[in-house]
Amino acid sequence: MDRCDELEKLRAEREKKRLVVHTAALKLLLEAQERVSFADAWQFITRHFSELYSAKENIADLRKAILLLAVMGKLVPQDLSETPACELLKEIAAEKQRLVKEGKIKASKRLPEIKPEEVPYQLPEGWEWRCLDELLVFGPTNGFSPKPVDYETPIRSLTLSATTSGTFRGEYSKFVNVDISLDSDLWLQYGDILVQRGNTLEYVGVPAVYRGKPNQYIYPDLMMKLRLSSELDIDFIYHAMSSQPSRDFLRARASGTSSTMPKINQMTLRSLPIPIPPLHEQHRIVAKIDQLMTLCDALEQYIEAATTKQTFLLIAVMAQV
Numbered sequence: 001m002d003r004c005d006e007l008e009k010l011r012a013e014r015e016k017k018r019l020v021v022h023t024a025a026l027k028l029l030l031e032a033q034e035r036v037s038f039a040d041a042w043q044f045i046t047r048h049f050s051e052l053y054s055a056k057e058n059i060a061d062l063r064k065a066i067l068l069l070a071v072m073g074k075l076v077p078q079d080l081s082e083t084p085a086c087e088l089l090k091e092i093a094a095e096k097q098r099l100v101k102e103g104k105i106k107a108s109k110r111l112p113e114i115k116p117e118e119v120p121y122q123l124p125e126g127w128e129w130r131c132l133d134e135l136l137v138f139g140p141t142n143g144f145s146p147k148p149v150d151y152e153t154p155i156r157s158l159t160l161s162a163t164t165s166g167t168f169r170g171e172y173s174k175f176v177n178v179d180i181s182l183d184s185d186l187w188l189q190y191g192d193i194l195v196q197r198g199n200t201l202e203y204v205g206v207p208a209v210y211r212g213k214p215n216q217y218i219y220p221d222l223m224m225k226l227r228l229s230s231e232l233d234i235d236f237i238y239h240a241m242s243s244q245p246s247r248d249f250l251r252a253r254a255s256g257t258s259s260t261m262p263k264i265n266q267m268t269l270r271s272l273p274i275p276i277p278p279l280h281e282q283h284r285i286v287a288k289i290d291q292l293m294t295l296c297d298a299l300e301q302y303i304e305a306a307t308t309k310q311t312f313l314l315i316a317v318m319a320q321v
Contacts, residue, residue, distance in 0.1 A: 064244055068245070085126060111131050121245070137228065144157075148174035155175065155180060157217070158219050159172045163194050192227055193225070195223065198261050204250065204264055226269075249273065250264050
């Protein structure tokens, strides 16, 4: 038993050191200003990858780092021959003006410029900071929460659990007995982004993209819905909204943070700073994120399989005692 206690103590010390080294390595990677220092930090992580990522807790931090590197412009190389983001923003503004003239959307009051202290990091050449509001052709608007019924109806209303994971899960819905016209804005359309307006501090502001059929679900009052310009890559903006700086921005401005249900309002969400790269770079970043997140999934599965194998070995040993 003394040897077991000693082994457990050594294991705990090793895990603590692994966490400290991992945190320091990611900090160096994210704070590197020069290409050489960035390469050195990344080389350290790749050289010690198997040691750093043998625990699932570190995989979660790696996912956050991937998103942050992506929206900082450090995940894929820049191509200065591409049309810069300032030109893309002109096309978005033109699209919004056209929709206003057609009566499809209402003109919104322009928000103040993003303050220097609201910029969490410097962007590469050709990128631009913009408030989320400048990128929208709809919303954000709050949903509607009618009382659920215990029988089947033509209308399903989402619960908060449908988007708390950051991905849309339609099984978390309930039937409601209300009349909602087919042209109502309460219905979800393909590409709509839902944001948690009220939840615990961990989940408030979490976005999720709806990719299902139109007019299948309505969304509740504790969610906000928005729709992006067709000139943007929806997945890139979703990733930007999911990154740590965006999450921190919304949490810091949530009201009632001491209670169990802090909330953000529409103005707070509209003012969220979003980094905008050239469109083709948006596509490349999204592809790289998908690739790396798939590797993270495989790594988590490997760790789970290894843990299960260790448990079976322990059971087999104990059976022989």
